[in-house]
Amino acid sequence: MLPSSRHLYACLMIILILVLAWMSGVVGMYLCSPDPLPGDSLWAWREYFGNAFGTVLLQAAPTCLLGSTAGSSFLRLAINGLNFVAGVLAISLLWEIVVRPIRRLSFARRGPGGLLIGTLEDVQSIVRGENLATYDLAFVAPSKSSAWQIENAYPFAEVTCVNGSGDAGSIAAKLGASKATFVGAVSCRDMDNISVADRALDASPAADRRLLLRMEQRVVRSLRTADFLERADERSVKLVIISQSAVRVRLGVNCAMPGRYLVEGAKSYHAAICGSGPLLTQIAYRLGRQGYKIDVAPAKLSMLRTRSEPSAAAITRLKAATIAVAINEAEVDDDDAEGFDRAVAAIAASTPPLFSVHCAGPMPGEAMALARRWESVLLKLRLPIPPIVVYDEFIRDAGVSGMIRCVPLAELHDVAKLTATIDRRAVAAHETYLKETKSVRSGARAASPSEVEWRLLPERVKDDNRSAADHTEYKLASLRMRVTEGTSPAYEGFPSEVVKELSVLEHSRWMASKNIDGFKYGPARDDAAGLHPDMLPFEELGSDAKQKDVAQIQALPSLLMSAGQHIEYEASLIWPPTTAAERTAPLFEVAQCQIFDESGIASAERAIQDGSELELIIDATGRDILASSAPSAGRLAGLLRRAYRITHVT
DSSP, rough: OOOOOOHHHHHHHHHHHHHHHHHHHHHHHHSSSOOOTOOHHHHHHHHHHHHHHHHHHHHOOOOOOTTHHHHHHHHHHHTHHHHHHHHHHHHHHHHIIIIIHHHHHHHHHHOOSEEESSSSHHHHHHHHTTTOOOEEEEEEESSHHHHHHHHHTTSSSSEEOOOOOOHHHHHHHHTTTTOOOOOEESSOOOOHHHHHHHHSSSSSOTEEEEEEEEOOOOHHHHHHHHHHHHHHTTEEEEEEOHHHHHHHHHHHHHHHHHHHHTEETOOOOOEEEOOOOOOHHHHHHHHHHHOTTTTTSEEEEEEEESOOOOOOHHHHHHHHHHHEEEEEEEEOOOTTTHHHHHHHHHHHSSSOOOEEEEEOOTTTHHHHHHHHHHHHHHHTOOOOOOOOEEEEESSSTTTTTOEEEEOOOHHHHHHHHHHHHHHHHHHHHHHHHHHHHHHOTTTHHHTOOOOOOOOGHHHHHHHHHHHHHHHHHHHHHHTEEEEEEEEEOOOOOOOHHHHHHHHHHHHHHHHHHEEEEEEEOOOHHHHHTTTEOSSOOGGGSSSHHHHHHHHHHHHHHHHHHHTTEEEEEEOOSSSSSSSSTOSSSSSEEEEEEESHHHHHHHHHHHHHHHHEEEEEOOOOHHHHHHHSOOOHHHHHHHHHHOOOOEEEOO
16 A cells, blocks of 8 residues: 555654754754854855764764853754654554554454544545544545545544455454444445444444444335334434435425426426436436425426436336326437437427426536536527526536526535434424324224334335425425524414415325325225325315324424424515514515516616525516626526526516
């Protein structure tokens, strides 16, 4: 393996010692020698420099002719320069040969403060976010190059490399995984993470132990989560399971939700998903489970693949979910730019109008190239440009329209924080469901498999509760409200008409999720046959079934408070209390600006300067401005980039 920064530090210290010893010799020679004769100063200094080298290397110095104590001291420092160098070398060898093996034995016996597996990019944010002490860390790197990078970043930590045929779990066990205070199994290889987590849970119960486990493959996460949670609960280990790609899709869907982007007259929802790779299926699945506007018609998903790929099982399930989704797949040759433009134009011109476009690809820059092409076609057609979500790395570009939204991979510590927030909301929502279900269910009706405490739920049901937590932002945005981090007095109740409106949205989300899971209407519940009596429009439900949705809406403020969040609402709303004494939640100002001509652009810019959030209403004239090459087009794009809400008038 290449020398790491630890070895570099030792080399730099040796060089520094030698330079200081030589300089001490020069100063000692000067203080111990008589003043040179006139004209001999240059010759004398050359002698000082040369003799100083000899003093350091030969460890012998001439007698101090002037008897200067300071000069003698400097000469002794110069003579001992090589001794100091030998000391540094001895300490370095002692560290490598003795201290590190002893520390490894100590880790195996008592466990390190932190044990992490992954690349440097994977583990860095975890170390920072968890405030782990570097000297008490052990790392398991997936490759030699990763091990070298980690050693450079953390020179005094223990770093071990997993060989191609090596077992990450066995290596972690030798480093004390079962006794470590914190274990972060966060590499990009699920099997290595699972192997390390297995060893971390092979221990007797102990307080204050934490395990962060990353599992990216949906099937692996679904099949193994319950087992890990049960074992962690038995051993009093605080376990958090994360998926970087799942959180990324959640963020992408949320930044393009229809509550913040509206098209006048559009009754149902339409989204386009474009590109290639496994992320396309995850995006389609997440959008389908949101149940946007399915009380009117199934959500329309247009999937445009740029490479020929077999349809995943999730896509097959989406095609069968006729209540929730109407999905259309098409392929286009990625070398045929004109064919791609025609396919985009056909999707964009269909009904209902697009509410979002999601672009993804396995190669860096691919998703952004697709997004730019979508933007170009929509501008030429003078059509409303919806949020174009780009799942790409290292790119921060809103495009010429201001409507491109980049969603890079979040750092793993941020993923863990967001996952914990979503789970807190989901747990609170499930507890509300349990309470309400038990209160309205008749004694004759059997309990459903989901009527158990959170830790006993199947992962599929937990994910359904997480979808409900994700759906909160959309529900509130449709009412001109939003979720804000931090503690603040929560809005304690919605008017009855608002409760009903949000209950319809919640029931639509639930019905879409159940439909994608294979359920349809049946007069009696039969999970094996996929039948449920509540698979009906909200208005056709019985009072008990309606009450379950109503209870979830009424509990929203308290659910958010449990996650350290609160509700803010727009000051322009009519239905909340209007007097200062009655207000129980913070307000935020939203300035509504109509972009029907260039004067509207100036008005919107003034609103931003006043500190207001911005709602833009754009008609055909505004879209013509955006598609033009006039300076005002760039100004409008900047406004769209910053707008809180956008409404297109068709």
